[in-house]
Amino acid sequence: SVASLALGTRRLYDFLDHNPGVIFRDIAWVNDPFVIAQNHNMAAINSCLEIDLSGQVCADSIGTRIYSGVGGQQDFVYGSSRSVGGQSFIAMLSTTSRGESKIKPVLTSGAGVVTTRFQTNWVVTEYGAVNLRGKNMIDRARLLISIAAPQFREELDRAAFSMLGYAYRRWR
Structure with missing residues (x-):
């Protein structure tokens, strides 16, 4: 270790x-991503406070209020992506302690993006795991909705349609 x-x-x-x-x-x-990448099959497991339907991850703030530091999330996400056979995971509960969805149409205003959408690979909730790597915006939204808490899926689906238009409904 x-x-x-x-x-x-x-x-x-x-x-x-x-x-x-x-x-x-x-x-x-x-935390040097190039040192991390030297480990074959590196698995980086990080958490977040919220994620939007494009895969942007906020791990340090709730809106404009700083909740924690970013730690080594960015370093380990990048390092594991450069590792031979490496994988990066964002593990989270689908809802907050107040019962609100952590998967949102867009991040809360003022929330910081710690892991960008193109770097987000696996996202895991108690409802499943999805791999966003190489997926377009429509597929990302559909995949993330599939692992959201069931009571929020219809609302998220309507928001995705509003943001992405008719292509979201047609794209299968």
Whole structure:
């Protein structure tokens, strides 16, 4: 295991102390996409606060309010995409703790794009997993709607039609 920091209990620190199976390196090296890409079959698993129907991922803010740092998401998404056999996953619950959909027609106003739509590959919710890599906007919207919470799918479908027009209805 490679890490740049660890925070936890005495038990964690005892486990890490002189453990030859754990290597600590500077964050600039651990999060270097070109170092990450040297690992074959690299799987990067990240989370997000919301995603829009085009696949833009917001992982750091709720609207204009900063919720957390972006961490190494961008580095690991890019590094895994350059890895031989690598895959990148955005894992998320489909709804917020307030019962709102995290899959939205467009990101909340002011939300930051941490992972751009062309870099988003696999998106996973409790309703399934879809691969957006190489997909057009219509396919992306359909795929993301298919893993949204069921109570929001019709609303998202109407929004996709409104944004993408009749091609959205015809494209199969």
